[in-house]
Amino acid sequence: MAVPKQRQSKMRRDSRRAQHDKIEAPNLGRCPSCSEPRLPHHACPACGYYGGNKNREGVVYESLVVGK
Ligand SMILES: [Zn+2]
Secondary structure, eight states: OOOOSSOOOHHHHHHHHHHHHOOOOOOOEEOTTTOOEEOTTSOOTTTOEETTEEOTTOOOOHHHHHTO
16 A cells, blocks of 8 residues: 655645635636627626527526527
């Protein structure tokens, strides 16, 4: 069984955990219709555009698109 040779310092341990648990900015794209920032695979919050469909309520359209 592998056993650690030396105890890692608190700095090394915390640096490793900081890499894993850091918060990253969301990956925003631009709406092709109104060019507002928009999350990928989500209807546009400004105009409701999603893949050619207008969706005023802002509900994600994915389940309807798959059934086509
Ligand atoms: Zn839009």
